[in-house]
Amino acid sequence: MIGWLRHHKHALGAALRRLRVQALTTLLTALAMGVAISLPSGLYLGLANVSRVAGDLPAQPEISLFLDAGASAEQKQAIAARLGQPDVAKARFVPRDEALAKLSASQDLTDVMAGLTENPLPDAWIVRPRDASRDALVRLADGLGKLPGVAETHLDSQWAERLQAALDIGRTVAWLLAGLFGIALIAISGNAIRAQVLARRDEIHVSRLIGATDRHIRRPFLYLGALQGLFGGLAAGGVLAVAGTILEAPIAHLANLYGSSFHLMPPAALDIAAVLGLATLFGWLGAWLAVTRTLHLVETSHP
Amino acid sequence: MISFSQVTKRYPGGHEALSGVSLVIEKGELVFLTGHSGAGKSTLLNLIAAIERPTSGVVSVNGQNISRLSRRAVPYLRRNIGLVFQDHKLLFDRNVIDNVVLPLDIAGFDRREALKRARAVIDKVGLLNREKANPISLSGGEQQRLCIARALVGRPALLLADEPTGNLDAGYAADIMAMFRDFHQVGTTLVIATHDERAITALGGRTLQLDHGRIGEAAA
Helix, strand or coil: CHHHHHHHHHHHHHHHHHHHHCHHHHHHHHHHHHHHHHHHHHHHHHHHHHHHHHHCCCCCCCEEEEECCCCCHHHHHHHHHHCCCCCEEEEEEECHHHHHHHHHHHCCCHHHHHHCCCCCCCCEEEEEECCCCHHHHHHHHHHHHCCCCEEEEEECCHHHHHHHHHHHHHHHHHHHHHHHHHHHHHHHHHHHHHHHHHHCHHHHHHHHHCCCCHHHHHHHHHHHHHHHHHHHHHHHHHHHHHHHHHHHHHHHHHHHHCCCCCCCCCCCHHHHHHHHHHHHHHHHHHHHHHHHHHHHHHHHHCC | CEEEEEEEEECCCCCEEEEEEEEEECCCCEEEEECCCCCCHHHHHHHHCCCCCCCEEEEEECCEEHHHCCCCCHHHHHCCEEEECCCCCCCCCCCHHHHHHHHHHHHCCCHHHHHHHHHHHHHHCCCHHHCCCCHHHCCHHHHHHHHHHHHHCCCCCEEEEECCCCCCCHHHHHHHHHHHHHHHHCCCEEEEECCCHHHHHHHCCEEEEEECCEEEEECC
């Protein structure tokens, strides 16, 4: 156990020394990795921020049913009866007076309201369907729209839903990119480690002759790959921090124009840990592939 | 300690380096392998250290059958064998003591203990004042002694030397042979491939004559 720890300490020390000796190569590799990591994680972070805006919107789909101002009492009753059917989970009647009162209270429109001689708002129903699926929603809204006395139906969730769908695509793209750049990461790390193995073939050959196990020979290279990946993750963090700083002012300006206090949220600690962990893992994986392949080459080319 | 039974080594292309070699080397013996170049001396040493595998026949070292030894077991076999190479195989990216300490690092020794042992061995081969030097700045004889120090630092029971005095002038060669005699006296088994006749007569011990891959024992 102590020997095992000592081996690991030794390998880690050797890897760190090598990274320090080749500081420029280390830096360039870390930058290449950082850019590769920052693209999908930056996209993901951006989407998380947009989702936060979308999160304030009603997720439960609702249909607003606006009645014709001249709708007769029978028509109103027929509508109420229709809304009592089982495909409607809940229906709430909003009389035009209540709507006006709410509007005046909730927004700074009191002045405007005071100028009105009569209430311009129609009576309305807020309908929550039982089946929230897209098709059922549209079918119900269409059916209700055709009832006599109904002026207009409005799917409240439409906008939110479209945004949600777009965000879903965005997230899928982010994962796709993450997969592709993960492969790129493995390739970058593998390439860097391959060069290291070839540069140290004499040491590997001699170590073998004096009793080094495969694992002993692999270990420093695996640490090298993992560290390189970790540095790549940190570089990605740096890239994103710079991008965030640059974007902060224009976004605050845009939010201000919308009367919102929205500002960019930095990633959660858990997300940062996940990105660093994955970068380390991919760096290690690339190193493992390169070492396994290259050691074989080194061994067969040496007599 | 070492036994060969009807060992043949044929290389791709058909060249037969060893043909039906049988021999036994006891623990603590000092054995010289002689013969013209290409007679199979290096191949024989390589088979003992499992650097090569026999085409047929059985090579056994410390009771282990080399042909059947798994790839994973080879390193542990080699840790009991000190190897001295004609071309030294030193690493020029580190100094003398780091070269010597390498086998102990590989075996997982405590660093301080390893350095202490390395220093003792370097002292024994007379390079203590060159401890921090890069091996590239050493003379041929010093490089060979450094190689021997590295082979001995793990205190192996068996030392294999392939032409250890091949490129050295007589003075250095005598030094190195004297060093081997000392190891022999403390019980190390030595197998030395050489065609340095003077060394053989000076040290005594058994001589195995290889001729075109076949063995003949010459009187000491």
